Structures are given as structure tokens and as C-alpha cells.
Amino acid sequence: xxxxxxxxxxxxxxxxxxxxxxxxxxxxxxxxxxxxxxxxxxxxxxxxxxxxxxxxxxxxxxxxxxxxxxxxxxxxxxxxxxxxxxxxxxxxxxxxxxxxxxxxxxxxxxxxxxxxxxxxxxxxxxxxxxxxxxxxxxxxxxxxxxxxxxxxxxxxxxxxxxxxxxxxxxxxxxxxxxxxxxxxxxxxxxxxxxxxxxxxxxxxxxxxxxxxxxxxxxxxx
Amino acid sequence: xxxxxxxxxxxxxxxxxxxxxxxxxxxxxxxxxxxxxxxxxxxxxxxxxxxxxxxxxxxxxxxxxxxxxxxxxxxxxxxxxxxxxxxxxxxxxxxxxxxxxxxxxxxxxxxxxxxxxxxxxxxxxxxxxxxxxxxxxxxxxxxxxxxxxxxxxxxxxxxxxxxxxxxxxxxxxxxxxxxxxxxxxxxxxxxxxxxxxxxxxxxxxxxxxxxxxxxxxxxxxxxxxxxxxxxxxxxxxx
Numbered sequence: 162x163x164x165x166x167x168x169x170x171x172x173x174x175x176x177x178x179x180x181x182x183x184x185x186x187x188x189x190x191x192x193x194x195x196x197x198x199x200x201x202x203x204x205x206x207x208x209x210x211x212x213x214x215x216x217x218x219x220x221x222x223x224x225x226x227x228x229x230x231x232x233x234x235x236x237x238x239x240x241x242x243x244x245x246x247x248x249x250x251x252x253x254x255x256x257x258x259x260x261x262x263x264x265x266x267x268x269x270x271x272x273x274x275x276x277x278x279x280x281x282x283x284x285x286x287x288x289x290x291x292x293x294x295x296x297x298x299x300x301x302x303x304x305x306x307x308x309x310x311x312x313x314x315x316x317x318x319x320x321x322x323x324x325x326x327x328x329x330x331x332x333x334x335x336x337x338x339x340x341x342x343x344x345x346x347x348x349x350x351x352x353x354x355x356x357x358x359x360x361x362x363x364x365x366x367x368x369x370x371x372x373x374x375x376x377x378x379x380x381x382x
Numbered sequence: 383x384x385x386x387x388x389x390x391x392x393x394x395x396x397x398x399x400x401x402x403x404x405x406x407x408x409x410x411x412x413x414x415x416x417x418x419x420x421x422x423x424x425x426x427x428x429x430x431x432x433x434x435x436x437x438x439x440x441x442x443x444x445x446x447x448x449x450x451x452x453x454x455x456x457x458x459x460x461x462x463x464x465x466x467x468x469x470x471x472x473x474x475x476x477x478x479x480x481x482x483x484x485x486x487x488x489x490x491x492x493x494x495x496x497x498x499x500x501x502x503x504x505x506x507x508x509x510x511x512x513x514x515x516x517x518x519x520x521x522x523x524x525x526x527x528x529x530x531x532x533x534x535x536x537x538x539x540x541x542x543x544x545x546x547x548x549x550x551x552x553x554x555x556x557x558x559x560x561x562x563x564x565x566x567x568x569x570x571x572x573x574x575x576x577x578x579x580x581x582x583x584x585x586x587x588x589x590x591x592x593x594x595x596x597x598x599x600x601x602x603x604x605x606x607x608x609x610x611x612x613x614x615x616x617x618x619x620x
Contacts, residue, residue: 165496169464169496172467173460173467175500176455176460176464177458179456179504180456182505184507246502246518247514248518312502316522
């Protein structure tokens with residue numbers, strides 16, 4: 162084992178300049194701006210749902226989409242906040258009220274319609290198309306969030322990644338509500354909970370090994 | 383909003399202020415824990431040591447601003463950064479010893495905290511107090527170590543007396559000792575000339591000349607007696 166004074170000397174010698182992170186809400190805003198841009202691109206490519214005008218007149222639809230978007234915004238803010246040491250973990254409760262409202266409006270939607278069989282043959286059902294749109298929306302959002310929250314691997318990986326995945330799920334659900342005719346919330350949640358579990362597991366493994374890797378790289382100098 | 387939970391995990395919580403606003407609570411505890419004082423939103427560390435005659439930080443009356451040192455460290459000032467890590471270490475060690483008890487474990491944790499501080503030093507905002515930031519990291523690493531210790535204890539079991547062994551070889555050669563006794567008993571049952579020949583040539587490993595001198599038998603007689611003795615032993619153990 163290296164002696165602590167030697168470790169300090171090595172750490173100090175490798176103390177290259179770093180730029181302090183911006184405030185969590187500023188970083189959350191940056192990620193949400195990216196999400197909004199992605200949503201706009203998807204809308205341009207895919208087109209908005211045909212019955213959007215009618216749906217916007219329905220209170221249930223408006224409550225659902227506002228609640229999911231708000232869950233996304235608040236979960237992203239909470240994820241960026243709890244990932245910084247010194248901030249309370251109580252921030253994790255921030256998206257909960259909006260999440261409760263959102264889940265209250267959930268329906269099974271397109272979860273059960275994977276394949277359509279009709280006289281013209283077997284074709285991909287709405288679920289498959291939902292899945293494709295959801296993947297297009299959530300994968301870039303998850304990757305960007307993962308990069309932005311990578312420092313949390315050393316601090317609160319599980320909490321930060323869980324909140325981050327919730328933010329991705331909520332934003333993806335909002336996007337799909339605007340793009341697809343069916344409610345994809347359950348599908349999105351299942352997908353994102355799975356992704357969150359994988360990310361958290363990877364974070365738990367690689368977060369520790371990152372620390373372990375850092376140590377020999379310093380001691381071998 | 384600042385973090386009271388990390389301080390609570392470390393056992394520094396005062397229930398009387400558990401419902402105080404986060405901002406004031408965390409700062410207060412951080413300063414208390416770290417022996418720091420706050421002025422103009424910055425955390426400054428006063429001299430603080432177990433032995434008041436031996437201040438850990440600078441000369442008596444001198445103050446060292448961890449926040450400023452970290453800001454300088456972030457800007458690439460390696461000397462300020464080294465001074466910061468050096469002055470943090472005694473405080474981290476005392477925190478770790480208090481929670482873990484074991485000094486060797488505590489030193490490992492201190493190093494892990496220093497590595498984490500180094501790896502995520504960019505997450506510190508120089509406009510905010512340094513204490514809660516540091517305590518949150520220290521708390522995390524200490525709790526990790528306590529969990530690891532718990533996992534290790536679950537995997538291990540107490541050493542039973544039966545498993546104990548001794549460093550002297552006879553204590554660990556009970557089977558060999560038993561075999562040797564049986565052989566000696568069998569040798570004693572041989573005819574006197576055969577017994578003498580086997581004892582001298584095989585058990586005491588004498589040369590034929592030495593055995594002849596010791597027993598008064600001729601070399602040829604010794605050879606024959608030894609051969610017949612071994613044949614009889616072989617027959618007995620078959």
C-alpha cells in the first residue's frame with residue numbers, strides 16, 4: 162500500500178487545471194434544451210399525431226402530458242443536483258408529485274399491440290413503431306445524460322442514474338404522446354427501468370473499478 | 383440547499399436542529415465537524431487538533447482557507463492543491479478513526495477519500511462552502527467501507543480449535559508417527575540377528591562396515607540377516 166504522504170504528492174503532481182461544473186440547474190437546463198431539440202427533430206421527421214387538436218381539448222391528455230414533461234424536468238434537475246457532493250439527497254423527492262400524477266393517467270396503451278395480423282398479412286404493430294420512436298428518443302437522451310453525470314459514479318451512482326432514467330422516461334413519454342396515437346407510458350417505463358437497472362449495475366461495477374484504476378495509475382508514476 | 387444527511391450518517395447530527403433549514407444546518411455542522419469558521423460565504427479552517435499544543439494547520443492564529451486552496455487547485459496550482467490535501471488528511475483521518483475504529487482501515491479510507499476528492503474536484507463550486515462538499519464525499523467512502531466490512535464478516539467464520547495447528551513438524555505428522563511405531567513393533571518381533579541387522583542398516587542408516595563394527599557380525603552375515611528381516615517384515619505387512 163502506498164503511504165498517504167506519497168499519494169498526496171502524486172495527486173498534487175497530477176492536479177491539472179479543471180473547469181468547475183456549472184450549477185446543477187444550468188446543466189439540467191442544457192440537457193432539457195437538447196431533449197427539446199431532439200423532440201423537434203423527431204416531430205419534423207415523424208410528424209405530430211393526427212388527432213392532436215382533439216386530444217389537446219381533453220383534460221386527461223393535457224394533464225398526462227404536462228405531468229410527464231414536468232416529471233422529466235424535475236427528475237433531470239434532481240439528478241444533476243444529487244450528483245454533486247454537498248447537496249442533500251432529499252432532492253430525490255422533487256419529481257415525485259408530478260410522477261404520481263403522471264402514473265395516475267397511465268393506460269396500457271400500445272403495450273399489447275406488437276404485431277398486426279390482417280388480410281394483407283403480418284405487419285409490425287403500433288407497439289413496434291412506438292418502440293422505434295421511443296428508442297430514437299431515449300437512447301440519445303440517456304447517452305448524453307450518462308456523459309453529463311459520469312462524475313456521479315464516484316458519489317451517488319444509484320440515485321443519480323435512477324433519477325436520470327426517470328427523466329429520460331418522462332421526456333420520451335411526452336414525446337411519444339405528441340407523436341403517436343396511443344399512450345406508450347407503460348412500455349416506456351418498462352424499457353427505461355430496464356435501462357436504468359443496467360446503467361446502475363454498470364455504474365456500480367465501473368464506478369469502483371474507475372477508483373481502483375485511478376489508484377494504480379497514480380502509484381505507478 | 384445543502385446536505386445534512388451526510389453529516390447525520392457520520393454521526394454528527396444534533397437532533398435539536400434536525401428540522402432546521404438545510405442551508406444553516408449543514409453549514410453549521412460542517413464548520414463544527416471540521417473546526418472551521420465561516421466568513422463571507424467561505425469556509426475557513428481554524429487551528430484544530432486533538433492536542434491544542436500542536437496545531438495541525440499553520441502557526442497559532444493563522445487561518446487556512448480550504449475553499450481558496452481548492453479554487454487554486456482547480457486552476458492548476460499544484461502547490462496550493464498539495465497544501466489542501468495535506469491539511470485535509472488529519473481531519474479525514476480523525477473522522478475515519480472515529481467511525482471505523484480500526485486505524486489501518488481508516489488509513490485506507492482516507493486514501494480513498496483523497497482519490498475521490500481528486501477525481502471529482504471539478505464538482506466543487508468555489509462560491510459554496512467547502513465543508514459540506516468534503517463531508518459528503520468522506521461520508522460516502524466511510525459508509526462504503528462499513529458495508530464492505532459487513533460483507534467480509536458475513537463471508538468469514540471463526541477459527542475452531544480443531545483447525546489450529548502448530549509450527550513444530552512432529553505435531554503435524556501424526557500419521558507418520560503412527561506408521562513408525564508399527565514398523566518398530568514389527569522389527570522387535572524379528573529374530574535377534576535380523577532385528578539387529580535391520581535396525582543398524584535401515585533404521586539407523588549405518589554403512590555395512592559401521593554396522594559390522596557395531597554388531598560384531600561379518601558383512602556377509604549382516605547382508606543375509608537384513609535381507610531375511612526385510613522379507614519377514616514385508617510378509618507381515620502384506
